[in-house]
Amino acid sequence: LNENPVNGDPFCVEVCIISVKRRTIQLFLVYEDRVQIVREVSTPEQPLAVAVDGHFLCLALTTQYIILNYNTGFSQDLFPYCSEEKRPIVKRIGRQEFLLAGPGGLGMFATVAGISQRAPVRWSENVIGAAICFPYVIALDDEFITVHSMLDQQQKQTLPFKEGHILQDFEGRVIVATSKGVYILVPLPLEKQIQDLLASHRVEEALVLAKGARRNIPKEKFQVMYRRILQQAGFIQFAQLQFLEAKELFRSGQLDVRELISLYPFLLPTSSSFTRSHPPLHEYADLHQLTQGDQEKMAKCKRFLMSYLNEVRSTEVANGYKEDIDTALLKLYAEADHDSLLDLLVTENSCLLTDSAAWLE
Structure with a gap:
């Protein structure tokens, strides 16, 4: 089946088949009521095997x-193989790209x-079939079904499965058959896979x-999903004290900085209307839980927040949250008796002094 048809007629599909007797590839248009070569x-x-994309045929020949x-007649050799030793596999995986x-x-x-x-994926020497369920390659051999990522070429899953004869993908579904039955492999939704990895x-x-x-995801939906994933990843790195990585992820994910401030008890003004994201971006109630009370780790986290708030307070990240950011920064400086406290107070700022007075005493 040509999933990138060139005919342009919406009322037919393009199919190519192998003619063993004639040693040719035959291309057909299949209509509701007729078939036309x-x-x-x-x-x-x-x-011995064929896949098609537009005018391009990817062929497994004898050697x-x-x-x-087929439109221009131009051919390009890929690499040799021995059909007597191994069953050929040819799969279209996307526009003008094939898996062999x-x-x-x-x-x-x-x-x-x-x-x-x-880079290639490493599968069994005895593979007899393959299917595509983006971004995965699924391979079938005598004993197993294996799942490999096209993104990092790593094997992700192994399923025991004996006596399989056919593995095929069709409209997003993966079908595997034995001599006794036909089965459908149902992938977990991508968002569930991503959340499991983050967990x-x-x-x-x-x-x-x-x-x-x-x-595979509409642009606007993807952007919302991806920003949230970046934010979650940022908190994972933050909890591991990987502050540079966390900062970059927070920025890329356009994190509401109050999500970070709220981990630090009493830093947000009492008048702040902020509530944490739901579902939550992380599993921590506060900094004490995150660091398990380790004072050295808590001090490092506070120094990071000082630096981060100082960087973002004059950027668009602070838009609408200047009072929350400057008040939190004042409290951090005051608690640490930091040299920058006076600089903050004598320059233009949005500190809520009524909320911070106790920290300045």
Whole structure:
């Protein structure tokens, strides 16, 4: 099935099949009431497997994989393989890109230009089928179904599954069949996968998966989701005292700085109307819980907040929250007897002095 059709007729689908007897690829238009052959393409060797994208055919021949533009006749050799030793696999994974079963138990990616823009995934030497469920490659061998990420090429899951014969993806579903039954593999929603990674503090994996999901999610929804993920990741890094990483994530995620201030008891003005995000961005009630009462860690966290608030107080991050930010900064400076306290007080500021008076005594 050509998922990137060139015919332009919305009332038919484009299909290509292998003609073993004629050693050709035949292209058909399939209508509701008829089937029409539109092209027959000869190949230099017997074709064994095919995938199509637009005018491009990706073919497994007897001894090699090739890309063939059936409109121009131009062909591009990819790499050799032995069809007697291994079942060929050819899958379209996206516009002008294919997945092939390569040598050494590798799933190789190739574009129509004959180059690879992704590192290969390592799967079984005995793989007999593959399917795509973005951003994952699912592979089937004699004993297992394995799930591999196209984003970082790592194997993510292994499912015992014996006597599988066919693995196929169709309209977002992955179907696997034995001689006795047909099964559907149901993926967890991407947002659930990302939240599970964050819950395990696997920040980099979560961010890579979130970025990779961009193509499948409407732009506005993605932006809201991704900002929240960045904020959550920032708090994970903050809890691990990775302050530089946390600061960058907070900025990229456009964090309401009061979410951070609210971790520090009594820093927000009593008049502040702020309430924390729901669902929460982290699991901590306050700084004491986050640091488990470790005074040295608490001091480091306070120094970070001083620095961060001082950086953002004159930026757009502070818009609408200047009183909350400056009041919190005053309290931090006063508690630490910091040299910058006087500078803050004698320059233009938005401190609520009635709320801070006790801290200045």
